[in-house]
Amino acid sequence: MAFRASRYFPILEWGREYRRETLVNDLIAAVIVTIMLIPQSLAYAMLAGLPPVVGLYASILPLIAYAIFGTSRTLAVGPVAILSLMTAAAAGKIAAQGSPEYIQAAVILALLSGAILLVLGLLRMGFLANFLSHPVVSGFITASGIIIAASQLKHILGISAGGHNLFEIVVSLWQNIGATNIPTLIIGGASLIFLFGARKYMKPALKAVGLPEKAATIITRTGPVFAVVASILAVALLQLQEDGVKILREVPRDLPTIGVPAFDREIWMQLLGSAALIALIGFVESVSVAQTLAAKRRQRISPNQELIGLGASSLAAGISSGYPVTGGLARSAVNFDAGAETPAAGAFTAIGIAFATVFLTPYLYYLPQAVLAATIIVAVLSLVDLKAIRQVWSYSKSDFVAMAATILVTLFSGVELGVTTGVALSLFLHLYNTSRPHFALVGQVPGTHHFRNVNRHAVVISDKALIIRIDESLYFANARFLEDTVYCVISNRPDLEHLVLMCPAVNRIDASGLESLEAINERLRDASVTLHLSEIKGPVMDRLNRSHFLEELSGNVYLNTYDAMEDLDLESVQHAFSRDVKTTDPAAIPCPSLALAGFERA
Amino acid sequence: MAFRASRYFPILEWGREYRRETLVNDLIAAVIVTIMLIPQSLAYAMLAGLPPVVGLYASILPLIAYAIFGTSRTLAVGPVAILSLMTAAAAGKIAAQGSPEYIQAAVILALLSGAILLVLGLLRMGFLANFLSHPVVSGFITASGIIIAASQLKHILGISAGGHNLFEIVVSLWQNIGATNIPTLIIGGASLIFLFGARKYMKPALKAVGLPEKAATIITRTGPVFAVVASILAVALLQLQEDGVKILREVPRDLPTIGVPAFDREIWMQLLGSAALIALIGFVESVSVAQTLAAKRRQRISPNQELIGLGASSLAAGISSGYPVTGGLARSAVNFDAGAETPAAGAFTAIGIAFATVFLTPYLYYLPQAVLAATIIVAVLSLVDLKAIRQVWSYSKSDFVAMAATILVTLFSGVELGVTTGVALSLFLHLYNTSRPHFALVGQVPGTHHFRNVNRHAVVISDKALIIRIDESLYFANARFLEDTVYCVISNRPDLEHLVLMCPAVNRIDASGLESLEAINERLRDASVTLHLSEIKGPVMDRLNRSHFLEELSGNVYLNTYDAMEDLDLESVQHAFSRDVKTTDPAAIPCPSLALAGFERA
Known part of the structure; x- marks a missing residue:
């Protein structure tokens, strides 16, 4: 950007047009x-x-x-x-x-x-x-x-x-x-x-x-x-x-x-x-x-x-x-x-x-x-x-905690400690909240191309594939949480053949997130589960293309989740094994991180 | 959760099934x-x-x-x-x-x-x-x-x-x-x-x-x-x-x-x-x-x-x-x-x-x-x-900076300072990156219900409405950045009547984000621009319903962006005033935060 004096001296901007009525x-x-x-x-x-x-x-x-x-x-x-x-x-x-x-x-x-x-x-x-x-x-x-x-x-x-x-x-x-x-x-x-x-x-x-x-x-x-x-x-x-x-x-x-x-x-x-x-x-x-x-x-x-x-x-x-x-x-x-x-x-x-x-x-x-x-x-x-x-x-509640701490410390200790406590606490709580992101197990809304949370909608899911929607950017503070969630899911599903990670809300994947995806891919391969990705955003895809991950990925990257279901030929299975999760034992998917629970979500 | 001894003593779990061949x-x-x-x-x-x-x-x-x-x-x-x-x-x-x-x-x-x-x-x-x-x-x-x-x-x-x-x-x-x-x-x-x-x-x-x-x-x-x-x-x-x-x-x-x-x-x-x-x-x-x-x-x-x-x-x-x-x-x-x-x-x-x-x-x-x-x-x-x-x-590059600092400080100063430097730097860089999120000005892909980045696709946009897609959760570190971006946009568009914020990738709006939205709503009202939201996620909507924001919102909340265009009767305008941004002066939208630029995005 070229140096413009008026950028640093805004007076040059308005001073030029100064008139009597002004x-x-x-x-x-x-x-x-x-x-x-x-x-x-x-x-x-x-x-x-x-x-x-x-x-x-x-x-x-x-x-x-x-x-x-x-x-x-x-x-x-x-x-x-x-x-x-x-x-x-x-x-x-x-x-x-x-x-x-x-x-x-x-x-x-x-x-x-x-x-x-x-x-x-x-x-x-x-x-x-x-x-x-x-x-x-x-x-x-x-x-x-x-x-x-x-x-x-x-x-x-x-x-x-x-x-x-x-x-x-x-x-x-x-x-x-x-x-x-x-x-x-x-x-x-x-x-x-x-x-x-x-x-x-x-x-x-x-x-x-x-x-x-x-x-x-x-x-x-x-x-x-x-x-x-x-x-x-x-x-x-x-x-x-x-x-x-x-x-x-x-x-x-x-x-x-x-x-x-x-x-x-x-x-x-x-x-x-x-x-x-x-x-x-x-x-x-x-x-x-x-x-x-x-x-x-x-x-x-x-x-x-x-x-x-x-x-x-x-x-x-x-x-x-x-x-x-x-x-x-x-x-x-x-x-x-x-x-x-x-x-x-x-x-x-x-x-x-x-x-x-x-x-x-x-x-x-x-x-x-x-x-x-x-x-x-x-x-x-x-x-x-x-x-x-x-x-x-x-x-x-999370913001309230930071606010209340700021008020109490300011009132009863001092202004400087009050504001620094508030800043430190709000940073910590933000990181804590994003370190335990929301994951949703999703299923197909029957007869449509839409996939929705099994806990919120009546959907059909397949017994040989799971689709997990990730509702957060993947970065170091939550990368391991994603791994835990995925391993938990597959340890409960010995019959599983495919795992689809649906990423429409993943705005960023940092190097730790990438490494976790690589680890998941490799470990799922060891467990004979194929990993697929769907609905990856443009800038995220641009970056993944700069790594070797896509070459090593055991499955495919799909533009949308319906394509994945079609391509993996899961439709018939869906109908054969389909079930409305709401009516079955919720313990079928017991991994805690897949629930809507947690401090910030309460 | 009930107390289970085997949770804290896993030996009770595997010890029960211990056999000679094991x-x-x-x-x-x-x-x-x-x-x-x-x-x-x-x-x-x-x-x-x-x-x-x-x-x-x-x-x-x-x-x-x-x-x-x-x-x-x-x-x-x-x-x-x-x-x-x-x-x-x-x-x-x-x-x-x-x-x-x-x-x-x-x-x-x-x-x-x-x-x-x-x-x-x-x-x-x-x-x-x-x-x-x-x-x-x-x-x-x-x-x-x-x-x-x-x-x-x-x-x-x-x-x-x-x-x-x-x-x-x-x-x-x-x-x-x-x-x-x-x-x-x-x-x-x-x-x-x-x-x-x-x-x-x-x-x-x-x-x-x-x-x-x-x-x-x-x-x-x-x-x-x-x-x-x-x-x-x-x-x-x-x-x-x-x-x-x-x-x-x-x-x-x-x-x-x-x-x-x-x-x-x-x-x-x-x-x-x-x-x-x-x-x-x-x-x-x-x-x-x-x-x-x-x-x-x-x-x-x-x-x-x-x-x-x-x-x-x-x-x-x-x-x-x-x-x-x-x-x-x-x-x-x-x-x-x-x-x-x-x-x-x-x-x-x-x-x-x-x-x-x-x-x-x-x-x-x-x-x-x-x-x-x-x-x-x-x-x-x-x-x-x-x-x-x-x-x-x-x-x-951002991860590399944290990694390089960790290596150099560990090698030439000591292990403890090395690892703490790395942690502090990666936290700072993460916050820095999310504090300058990606916003995209989007337009309709002609003849479809899809809306895409004007810088990446040939799309049509209206002269009386702007649609901005927010590619990040809104929280305190980027709330003001959103405000800056919006005010920049409207200061360049005296003819503007509607602003639609498209939120499919907004996983969370904290109290600071909410307050920024309220400020934007109020200031746009002062400037005679109506604010609309589209594609808000379920958990985010649940939370917005607990505030007064939706009552005060000058415009509407749309399930999808196409509904917004239909409802606001912008279609005809689109065709009348439509233009392929790629072929016109890019300076028409000069606000820097709307570009794909920045440290992390390079």
Whole structure:
């Protein structure tokens, strides 16, 4: 493939066609997203245990980097809840919250996770993110949401509390609940009620008074801004900080300085694993948001280029004193609804945040932490998806096991162990399930060319031939299982002359599968049973032709199974010896692997 | 399933029908196997760095244990080359060869690997061995064979040499080659020539003088005994040990004492990983031998009960001062050919070896080590299978990569790292390959009900509908790839009204696959494309019925694809807009994942 600069710099693609009306739309969207991002950035920085201004820093350069390298037209990047929690967990292993080393660890995490994404993108290794299965990611997000919400309760109550897992957090809250600060609780509680209420009733109300759908959606999403403004006014007027209400106080008005922390091999290596998890989780979340939005306009994102775009964003966060960022669901939806047409909207948002950092922060002096905590709680509780747990339970027990393990380990041990446990378990269960594939003993549906499972249909079978349909690709983990099944079958059938393996669902036969087929062929020959194959797929046949197997095969390869029955002259035998298996002793075919039983099939 | 004692004690099954003629056959086989096992046991103990008598100890109780618990009628267990090498590698990490701690480590390895096999068997976890793919096992055995042969050359030359990998061994041999002992080299060289010659020419020669096939085979296999006897006579008569020929000298005539070494947590934990590898490799090798022999007589082995049988054998080796054992290919073949009918033959062999230990060892005093080394070299070089490497190369590049890595790491780093590298790589490559499945854009073969790949056949397709055949189960690792493919397709086809996913080869849809289908359905709806499914398999449909997907599906589920075309009234459109894709611009469908390209498909 020839090198095309626009592949790595999508800005060259859309930048060429940039028009005045696009500019207007992008500008409007940028203003709305900026208003939404200011409280969010401050809140997520607090969640990550970082000074509030770091959240603003993480919302300036990264947006410009994504505008240059990203492929989604409408994705809005910046700090998000899950990555903030993961940053806190990782940096907390290096230093105490609030210390300069802690802040520096967050910067290193941004640089490392950005570099990892960039390298994966350049190597086109985006598929690695696929090993995070949906149930694991969904369980992880639900558990993280619960932990985040619990950890913010102390700000609502105005108490000090700690804890690294749900159990510790709850115990610590309970121990300190006596110290609850009533004014803080009133502000926090009111904010929670307002924000939950706004989420539920504001949109219908706005629509009822005649606002169009989109405007109602956007105003509802920027709800936190009203809580911010109202609470600042209340605290400033009543001077509630003197009653113990914790407020934001002075936020530095400087723009971020550009630079990287000194390289300390030991600390960087210690953070590498955490950075990789942050990179992958951030990527998975962002790509799913970007794909949803792109599909709505029949646009397309390139997952590998997204790695580069998000990597550049996190690197940009790292060199500007920020912390790991990714594409966020809520802000991207607002950006999309507000009419953003190109990533330029993101660049304009960056300018808006930079402006706010310099000129707006003095007005945030009286902003109570409880309001930020309420913003976080409302945002993350929308991520908690208990319905998904129930659906996965009813759909697949195997997926449920991986999901439940992810949730429990995340809740009671930690985010990193939680997600790695989930990935390892889902890989193991997948391999386990495919290592015990479904085999069906099939017979002819009388009078037709169709062959169906003897356990599901009334079919006729021959006493001198068996037809086994293999419902899985043959690879090393199940090759021996196929052998076991076949040997079991022939050990029960001394009268057997032919065995037909029907392969319409065999998408791949690896070298182990081939060797098992060779072993089966040879051992059946020793036992005077002829082995035939039928309905082999094109690509599988292409490959078998590159081996010697087809020359050594004792029987034939048939395009379809009916040909096999005709050619082997089994028809008359079928009628003579035919029987409906359902009415005879099922123990006639006792090999367990031929049943529909098993963990995954239950 | 009800508890049946004979399931766990197969001896109850065959013991009931034991007759006089069975006894005679078993006794004859036992005598022949005993003759073969004596030099082999001594040689493999030497290879493992253990006193020769340990090899005899490992050939007594383990055989009796297998006779009670094993399911193969003809498998002969005992020390084997590969496990001897692995034992040397593992014990060498604990102590110096020849030290009491070293010998004790070998005993602990036997106990641990036996316990691991037993536990896996009781938990019915035999499938774990499936993760050792054929190419990895074959590559591992080839590399081990080369290392073993190289390590024995020093005995042929009569020099001291060391080294833990092929490179070190060759360098060490080269540095010490000046000290070659000529009488030793003559004995060793003559043994090698005799043994290789016997392997190649003895059987045809014996058959030429009128011996039946089986007898010729058996006599050929016991060839080493002739070399042993001749060399003992030569050394004893010429007193060659005085010229520097290393001989066996005194072998203790005691039978093994029963007992277990003191439990030292640290050492046992250190050996646990090695024991697990020894257990798995031994099991894989033994099961493949047992299955080959069982199939010849239409008998059957139970892999899970084999775990118990082999576990009991290794435990028996451990409590009788032996070292890890498993079923060996050569001796089992001799046992089979010699007419063994039941595992009683193994018990009789054990009695034979015990007899030899007490009464025969004095006659082995003058046995030169060079002859044992020659026995080993000839045995292991038959394990080296270079043809398999070439076959795997031509059949599957992906398998070849795993195989080559196993060989290179085993040769140049070590056996344990070699086999773990191979397993990890083959798992990764399998997941990688299934994560980028084959999708085919299909069209109708004109005038038929068949639908085929547009890249392989001249077919007609409609301009308002696309049919994509999915050639893989949908699971988390490829779910997103399916989404990418579909979004790519629709982003290129603004005129599209229908998308049909054809699923005859989809054996499984996990929760991630389901979620991707839901996302596709929803996003296609946003883009005004209707999604249909066709040819879904029974078990997959059963499961989809447990979700809400089918209710939300914008289109229909069709039993076959032709019904879909009929129902969607696309036939006329097909004819109006039909085209043979081969003759038009292939860039019309540019999404890369729809091509047959890719690493594994090349």
